[in-house]
Amino acid sequence: MNTSFRISKLSKSDKASFVALMSKAFSRDPLFQHLFGDPEHDLKANRRMIAFVSFMFDKSFLLHEEVRGLFENEKLLGAFVVEKPHANKFQSIRGGLFLIGRVLPLLFLLSWQTLRLLNGYMRVTRSAAPTWTHHYLIMIGVEPESQGRGVGKALLKHLLNMVSADQNxxxxxxxxxxxxxxxxxxxxxxALSRETEFNDLPVYCMFYQKDSSYMSAPN
Known part of the structure; x- marks a missing residue:
């Protein structure tokens, strides 16, 4: 990893940087465009996407998910959000109640059809995940101008080291x-565990298993 890079947990004060970064990183993402429209050519689509990314950031703190970012000279270049497998149940319930307050503003920007599609997508992808205890990478993004500099690689290595150190x-x-x-x-x-589709959108479900005997799918 570039010695000028620093990876650390994000705090609530990093919200604006996170939202700006992820909104740019996912502007051409097939799922985001399918759900919200093209944010580069549609102002309403851009507002919908920003509102959703903002919600995802708030959700990560309320549900005690792990949010980490890669910085260079205090500038956020990339980040990921990962769901931990052993969150405290009481904290999850409490966070879920507070999360309702964050959902309400979304209802003014996202249609019921979009919300229905989001729920349907989660059902499809989560059903493809292994039944044993694991982390779930919710999102990972790199600032477009910083792609090709090893930012994504550094974030993925950091994530896998974090998962490997978790005995649960x-x-x-x-x-x-x-x-x-x-x-x-x-x-x-x-490894590619399942190739499926959602609403005519191809979806590739993958899994990294810590057991070294687990072999990835052939190319």
Whole structure:
């Protein structure tokens, strides 16, 4: 990793940087465009996407998910949100109640159809995940101007080291709608566990298992 890079947990004060970063990183993402429209050519689509990313950031703190970012000279270049497998049940219930207050503003920007699609997508992808205890990579993004500098690679290595150090987790699952990402994740030890589709959108469900005997799918 570049010695000028620093990876650390994000705090609530990093929200604006996180939202700006992820909104740019996911502006061409197939799922986001399918749900919200094209934010580069539609102002309303851009507002919907920003509202959703903002909600995801708030949710991560309320549900005690792990949010980490890569900084260079205090500038956020990349980040990921990962769901931990052993969150405190009381904290999760309490966080879920507070989360309702964060959902309400979304209802003024997102249609019921979009919310229904989001729920349907979660059902499809979570059903493809292994039944044993694991982390779930909710989202990972890199500032477009910083792509090719090893930011994503550093974040993924950090995530896998974090998962490997957790004795309660057997690995990490993720989903991507970009076919070109499949081989990228394979290089980090992920295997394609299921290829499916959601609302005519291809979805590639992948899993990294800590057991070294777990072999990735062939190219």
């Amino acid at each position: 987790s057997l690995g990490v699952a993720l989903d991507t709608e970009n076919e070109e990402n499949v081989n990228l994740y394979r290089r980090f030890g992920f």
